[in-house]
Amino acid sequence: MAISHDIGLFIPFKINRPLTKEEKQSRFVRGKRRKISGEATVLDLETVIRMNSSYLEIVDKFYPTKGYIASFMMAFCILFIIFFLAIAKTTIFNGGDLPSLFFVFFLCGGVVFYCMRFLLKDWFRKTHYPVRFNRKKQQVHIYQISGEVITVPWGDIFFTTSKQRISYCIVGHLLSEDKETVLNTFSFGYVGPREELALYWEFIRCYMEEDCLEELAETVLFCPPVEKQKEGYVAGLQRLMQIDSRGDWLLLVLNLPFALIESIARYIAMQTSKIPQWSQDVIDACAVEPNDPINIGAENNSPHRWRTVLANETREAYDAKNQRLKSANQKIKAKLDAKYGGKI
Template sequence: MAISHDIGLFFPFKLNRPLTKEEKQSRFVQGKRRKVFGEAAVLDLDTVIRMNSSYLEVVDKFYPTKGYVASFMMAFCLLFTVFILAIAKVAIFNNGNVPAFLFILLICSAGICFFLRFLLKDWFRKTHYPVRFNRKKKLVHIYQVSGGVITVPWGDVFFTTSKQRISYCIVGHLLSDDKETVLNTFSFGYVGQREELSLYWEFIRCYMEEDCLEELAETVLFCPPVEKQKEGYIAGLQRLMQIDSRGDWLLLVLNLPFALVESLARYIAMQTSKIPQWPQDVLDACAVEPNDSINIGAENNPVHRWRTVLANETREAYDTKNQRLKLANQEIKAKLDAKYKTVPELE
């Protein structure tokens, strides 16, 4: 079951307000290497839709949990409908009490409308709201939840941490001239534990600023299959069922009924939503060289996806994957160490 991070979709971001102390303290600064711990230098966290030498396109933070809230809203609407039908049988057919039935119908209809309001925030919208990081022109192209597209200079965005309940993500604030007032906010990519945000930020920052594209490409193992297409049912189910180790198999079995319900709501959400289309000016700004040696997308995804989802890869495949990641991260760290002679910024 995914962690929902619904601020920005079901509830709007707070705008026209000053930056908070926490946001200033948790800022991710462009142009500065960030201190990370462990062997990994970067993490893409399965958010990359397309990566080449011109741009990096990632999913929004709502994509991993699409269908999560809708599954509850769908269940509540069905329960209310069943309740209304049961009351109709008793009130009309058994007792002939039409006024009482109409009164209860009015109350239940209000409840259904309330739940439908949230459900339609997820259904009949966009399959996802991508963000493109334009490396060549140092721009960020943002597909907003409202449907509009805005483009801003990479250096003008105030990136920081956003917390909701137990999960965290990175958001970008667009500030007024006073550099204090938040005029607009967008989110992207990963939602989860705070410890991984620095690694994810370094992946984005290194793509935009460092000379290590080939090494970064080696760290991307899976791309969500949403570029110019709608996610299929199996792909959605795999995302909901993915576990980290075989020790989670029991938990997976226990959560399977919930995952199946959520997968249905997710599939409906995907099929009723439209694929986002970038305007021509963004496509022109992100033009890709014909012979670009870096071109990573869903077509490069591993064939045996279910083995990865269920943490059941063969030992050979598992070791090969980890060796690939280890070498790529070592090379990235070596390049960053050579460039930044000073101590990296602490988390």
């Protein structure tokens, strides 16, 4: 199988290299139950775009932070353009030094050009780069940053942990025949604390390997509204403002000015980018049976999204949600215990 390599978004993935010791130690193993402490067995972490009995489509790791780097670059561009216009006005109307104006022009132009290189990695690209886990065909369809779509057997991917400065994400390596050399790398879903990755991996693994689709569907409470549409401004702002508890309200107020700036950059990124389109081969491979009992997408999202974002749900809604998650996780755990005999 010929494997083309992806380029990464901001920092290229390192390829044509051997697996590191850390990658081997942090490997997520297929066909094996993951040891997890606590009540939760799986977590989808709000990454599911569409879930049915045929495929599970999730966002890429760049989607949650889309607009973040662009907001800084946009601010720098605006500041240096305003600075140049102010100098130009003073020079032209007050008889200033023209050579100095040209120097400022090239200085500001260089900064703007440098910032635009990063802006254009976020703007005028794709709204997101999805990954489809095809349960029926046991394949993974990957929409690469380069725009190419590749399909790889589930069993041929080396999944492991990748450190992202102070947080972590799951990546998939496509290896050469020696099972040591990395030919391609793709990332997906979620960047966050390392302890949550085990729960997230178990969600993915259970979807592909276990008989608990109905229970998994019960754990999905929110789907990013990006399937066949561009994320709107309000949806983007909600993602940037979302907090976990009312104790974070003060932090939310302090962060609000930055969230508003970032939301503008995110909205521009979404509106100038194209919606990714799967190839016909992928669509055919992921054909959904009529009257599939599992069909989860953004249309199932709660109409009271702001309450969740601001951690201000009613006690009844909060308790109902937690009971739903607890019940689903208990059922999944019971099925895994029955299959693996409680062994990890």
